[in-house]
Amino acid sequence: MEYSRIVLASRPEGRVSENNFRVESGILPRPAKGEVLARVLYLSLDPYMRGRMDAGKSYAPAVEIGETMEGRAVAEVLESNDPAFAPGDLVLGSFGWASHGVLPAAGLMRVDPDLAPPSTALGVLGMPGFTGWLGLEAFGRPQKGETLVVGAATGAVGSMVGQLARLRGLRAVGVAGGPEKCDFAVKELGFDACLDHRAAPDSATLRKQLAQACPDGVDVYFENVGDKTLEAVLPLMNVGGRIPVCGMIGWYDLGALGAGGGTGRNMLPLAWRTILVQRLAVQGFIITDHYHRFGEFLTEVAPLVRDGRIAWHEDVAEGLEAAPQAFMNLLAGRNFGKQIVKVAQ
Amino acid sequence: MEYSRIVLASRPEGRVSENNFRVESGILPRPAKGEVLARVLYLSLDPYMRGRMDAGKSYAPAVEIGETMEGRAVAEVLESNDPAFAPGDLVLGSFGWASHGVLPAAGLMRVDPDLAPPSTALGVLGMPGFTGWLGLEAFGRPQKGETLVVGAATGAVGSMVGQLARLRGLRAVGVAGGPEKCDFAVKELGFDACLDHRAAPDSATLRKQLAQACPDGVDVYFENVGDKTLEAVLPLMNVGGRIPVCGMIGWYDLGALGAGGGTGRNMLPLAWRTILVQRLAVQGFIITDHYHRFGEFLTEVAPLVRDGRIAWHEDVAEGLEAAPQAFMNLLAGRNFGKQIVKVAQ
Known part of the structure; x- marks a missing residue:
């Protein structure tokens, strides 16, 4: 054929x-x-x-x-x-x-x-949704009343993470590119706030905006973007915070992940210091390692999708x-x- | 008085x-x-x-x-x-x-x-020894047959980590400054190998030496130095590796931890990518959070120090x-x- x-x-x-x-x-x-x-x-x-x-x-x-x-x-x-x-x-x-x-x-x-x-x-009911669910459950360890930040908030992973966090009683703050996405994140996905990283000229500006949106600091940063969002969130992490790492799309297309490393200031010392001082748990994961839990995901999330409590x-x-x-x-x-x-x- | x-x-x-x-x-x-x-x-x-x-x-x-x-x-x-x-x-x-x-x-x-x-x-029986013991036990999760790397190998923390790792059946590879320390680490502390970071002009050279000393890769990197040693070890981490972070003395006196970040290439994207791809667990800890386990430490380690199985x-x-x-x-x-x-x- x-x-x-x-x-x-x-x-x-x-x-x-x-x-x-x-x-x-x-x-x-x-x-x-x-x-x-x-x-x-x-x-x-x-x-x-x-x-x-x-x-x-x-x-x-x-x-x-x-x-x-x-x-x-x-x-x-x-x-x-x-x-x-x-x-x-x-x-x-x-x-x-x-x-x-x-x-x-x-x-x-x-x-x-x-x-x-x-x-x-x-x-929403496939690999991206499962990635959001698994990373949050297994490595984000969300507790009611905590604050979560996720980038690419209207994306397939970020929208699952934010909506699940809200359902579990967390404050969910998104970061996305452009005012339309931010509006959608708040109005349709139910994020408590969503910040436009394109409107922030640098990570320091974004950090100030995030600090206002997260008055109690950040307990879970679900990492799927890296780059400016990571640099903005790190200084806001609370003691005992968790960072599940499933991706870093902000760096994929810039050559920053190649052997030469990125350009500009070396942010690794500062990141490492924050991990130490705030006792953070940073955990990388690849979703294909976890498919034995896919049934558990569908059992919880398919009804939420069907009755509209999780939008997509x-x-x-x-x-x-x-x-x-x-x-x-x-x-x-x-x-x-x-x-x-x-x-x- | x-x-x-x-x-x-x-x-x-x-x-x-x-x-x-x-x-x-x-x-x-x-x-x-x-x-x-x-x-x-x-x-x-x-x-x-x-x-x-x-x-x-x-x-x-x-x-x-x-x-x-x-x-x-x-x-x-x-x-x-x-x-x-x-x-x-x-x-x-x-x-x-x-x-x-x-x-x-x-x-x-x-x-x-x-x-x-x-x-x-x-x-050896105080805060530094306890830091090595707690970090290895709680966050290094050592398994017999694995490989551990630790910097400042003859220091108060590093020498405890390496000797405990050996007693638990791991391959222990140290990094230290100068040939005398490296000799001491191998001959007196029982490390399987110890590399002189001062003899390596850059982290790429140190990485090649470490790769030879760790033919099966690195499962636990006990982080107390940061800097060149961290950059050399990261690419060698095995899938599922653990990095307990208790310090980063290599950066303390360089201003790298201040608000400006370090100079040179930005190593954060590469580090983050390794955490993702190798599914690493990076966990910062401050020893004062853990003193409820000090008795457990003394019960195990004091006899080892007394009968010479842990040198200091x-x-x-x-x-x-x-x-x-x-x-x-x-x-x-x-x-x-x-x-x-x-x-x-």
Whole structure:
């Protein structure tokens, strides 16, 4: 079967550009025994993909030049050579940036369209939502009455973290880029406050604004952005504070994470001193280590999503060819909510 | 009673100098009810005192200009107005940098001269030894067969950490300044290897040497130095590694911890990325939060010290007036073992 896919044409030097991608077409084989052929409906775009575009050691291997860009998608089964699935079933799997795929049935999860719209399996009820829930529960250890700060507050992870924190009786303060996102965070997601990092010329200004929004200091900083937000929050951390670290999108596209380190002042001594003086617990985590708790997440969060106590928002790009530009938007914070590519109806 | 003391004459700008201290004499009152008058035998010099010389927020208030420098000492009771102590008793208390002091009996701990030489109450069996034990046990979570790295390996904390790690079946690799210390760490303290950070021109060279000394990577990095050692160790951390943070002497005297941050490349993005990718647990701690476990420490470690399975080494300066220079030596790593000032016989 003929299909199209987007491959990694070259590795980015600094910021990602269109030239790093190439659309190709090819022929898919028929599914072998135990395999399934499916057509992709929704492709998920996530910040972690930026790491896969670079050579070198990360927590997962890099995408090779000429390989299909990695990614999870919700797809409809066209042909099944495994008793677990039948044509018409919806599945979640690692189809990559492609219109169709053939994958082992054992690597697919069934998507229940009666639970919620299928695309939510990529966002609020999928990996990003689970990342927010797990990081908060396991490493944020939220206590009623405490204050939490999270960046990318309207993003797929940040919006879950903030809303869960509110439900657990914490003060939730978000940081986001632009007044529309901040408005949305407060009015639709229920954050107690949300600060616009684009309106703050530097981390010192943002810190002053955060200090006003967090009169009792910060107990949990859920780290998914790094950069200016991290520098602004660190001096506000209370004794015994917790910092779950699941990402740092603010640094991904700047080359700051490469061997040369970032430019400017060395902030590591100050960060380390704060960790010592305030007795902070900083814990990195990768969500794929924790999927044994995915059922626990769904049990709690699916009803909250269904009855509207947890809101969600998607930014939908149309057509597979739109994926590169949508991904660049995501890295620049120009998306609004969970970034999806609608590959087919 | 006439006594002498060393006061903070001025706050250091950058490195500590003799001019920051002044010797004064004064008159001590007779001990009031519940108080004890004692003469200091041994004064402890510890890296944390550098933080007390600066104005501003730390985990304990700064020493004010004109006040006696803070410090713990072993002293002999001369006169007691409390039933808990009698003349001739040895006590541990916060006498500061002084020849004599009057303190409430409630704030003193008895020192048992039959347990070990009294000065060990300031080192291997005192706060520094306890810091090494607690940080390793509570936050290092050592597992047999793992690899541990600790800086200032012949110092009061580092030598405890390395020896305990060996006793628990870990590979213990030290970092220290100069070939004599490294020899001592391996031959007398039993480290599996010890690297001379002074012989390494930069952190990249030190990292290569550490990589050879730690063929299975690093599971626990006990942080008490920061700076070049931290930068060298971070890329070697294994998945699930732990970093207890009790100090960062390598940065204390460089101004790197002030509001301006350090100079040079910004190492925070790289450090943060390592925490994420390797799922590290970084935990700051202040030993005064943990004294409820001091008895547990003594129960385990005092017998190990007595039968020689944990060795210790002191660097003894003679006379109270020698304290400022000895303290500057400590900050520069020119001491060899636990730094003590012998104030009186």
